[in-house]
Amino acid sequence: MSNHKEWLFPYQVTDHAGREARKLALTLDLSQLIDCATRVPDVDTHTANCLDLLLTSDPDRYSILVTAPLGTSDHCLVKTVSTYSPSDRGPCGVRRVWRYKSAHWDEMRQFFASFPWRPACFSSRDPTSWADAITEVIRLGMEFFIPYSDVASGCKARPWFDADCRHAEACKQSAFLAWADARTRDSPDTRNLKKAYNQASKSCKKALRRARYDHIGRIGTKLASYPAGSKAFWSLAKAIQSNFCRPSLPPxxxxxxxxxxxxxxxxxxxxxxxxxxxRLDVAGKTPPSLPPASSTMRxxxxxxxxxxxxxxxxxxxxxxxxxxxxxxxxxxxxxxxxxxxxxxxxxxxxxxxxxxxxxxxxxxxxxxxxxxxxxxxxxxxxxxxxxxxxxxxxxxxxxxxxxxxxxxxxxxxxxxxxx
Structure with a gap:
């Protein structure tokens, strides 16, 4: 790690690697944009410090936002946005999750029964256009009568995250913002607000840990109630595997x-x-000719x-x-x-x-x-x-x-x- 007191404050020690790194940044005309603490230890006697850097040659293009740490981590979430970045036209990486148990099936059946299929789907003699139009109508009915939510495809599922966890994380975020604001204004309440944030952070960790353990306990009880090797047992076991580990391909x-x-x-x-x-290697061969059939099928x-x-x-x-x-x-x-x-x-x-x-x-x-x-x-x-x-x-x-x-x-x- 390269230590330099101008960057990783409030460290007062600058080593050789830190001096060389800062000299290289100055040579390349790079500016360091992080000017607040990015690691907030949950021990009252420990000092918050900056451990994360963002170097850029055009500091006016970027805005920095530092928020409370996620989960049980003590490192803050650092978000940077470029005001001149082009719009992302790639895949959004969002998948749609349908809640079929809450679907309004009667209304959907009535929608399909009364839909004007002939002018909307059957206006040509092309099977491709018919199939695309029918698919679009079915998807439209699903969006109308089946509740759904869009979930980021790369996010890890947290089925144990309940209302208590959500409330605990909200309290931690609120305490962090109050402490960060007081620290910026050099308020005399900074130390007390730091203690309040540490307490909220510890409470949040306990709530997350408790919710996760309770969820695992409920799954274990449910697994024990199913006969070993049954369809219900393996269905639940596969669901657990997808919830607690992320399958991926190796290099x-x-x-x-x-x-x-x-x-x-x-x-x-x-x-x-x-x-x-x-791919078939036909090598330019022509298909065989068949003799004409003596009878026809209706x-x-x-x-x-x-x-x-x-x-x-x-x-x-x-x-x-x-x-x-x-x-x-x-x-x-x-x-x-x-x-x-x-x-x-x-x-x-x-x-x-x-x-x-x-x-x-x-x-x-x-x-x-x-x-x-x-x-x-x-x-x-x-x-x-x-x-x-x-x-x-x-x-x-x-x-x-x-x-x-x-x-x-x-x-x-x-x-x-x-x-």
Missing amino acids: LLEPDGSLAHSAEEKANLFATLFADNS EVRIRQREVLNVLRSLDVNKASGPDGIPAIVLRNCAPELSPILTRLYRLSLETGLVPKSWKLANVQPVPKKGSRADPTNYRPISVTSILCKIMERVLPCVCNSFSTAYQRSAQTRHLWVRR
Whole structure:
């Protein structure tokens, strides 16, 4: 650590490394913007000090905000904002969490039943536009009648964080702001306010620790009540694993021997590997020519009854595809959505075209045996649209019904000939 009394105040010792670091900053015309304490120990006799630096060549572009530490840490949260930063056009990293238990299913069914589907979705003969429009209407109904919250995708879940924890953190933040304001004004109450903040910080740590331990105890009691190895036991065990640890991929080995560390590098590596393994080497071969058939099969027509039966038998625990349409919505609104989806499936079958949105998939790499650093030891699992999976299940039902009807017709014809 480089100590310099001009930076890491209130330290009064400047070592050789500190002098060289400050000399380098002055040579590069760098200014240090942090001018307040960033570490506040919870011991009354210990002095708050500045341990965090922000060096920049253009200090007028940045604003600094120092707030109370997060959780049980004693290091303050330092936030800097650049007034000239371009808007972030990348992915926002926010996922939407739906609360299906609080959904208004009756209102949603009425919404789908009374929606003007024909002018909104069926104005052309393109299955892709039909599928996109139907998906948009279903998503609109979900936003209207299912409560939801947007959660940062990279944040660690804290299911144990309750109202007591929220109140304790609010008290700590309020005490910190009061102490920081008094310290800036050199108020005589600074020492008392520092003690009040330390007390609020300790109370906050106790509240967080108590809430977490109580949550773990409730989970343990619930696990003990389930039969070992049962479905309910393993479902809860998997939920615990996702709450208390963050699954991630280790650094992956690139073909050139380097390591892929970032999420983007890993995703690109897997995309290249899976694409190469899925590509067929036809070497310019032409498909074989088939002799003409001597008989023709009558037109296969998808009926609404088959679509309704498949919708009612959907597994609500299956993951949704890239379109975000969950199985629980399709199952609960099956009578209202079955005629709409029947028209879509009939058009796709008549035109011989698959909607482009059904060709997309969320690919999840699953490790196999061997080193997890080797990307070849992973196999891809593709999660596609549930609307496409429904059609894949409807077609065998239709073909089976057609085959049964044909067999019955043949038996009847055979009896008629014998007579």
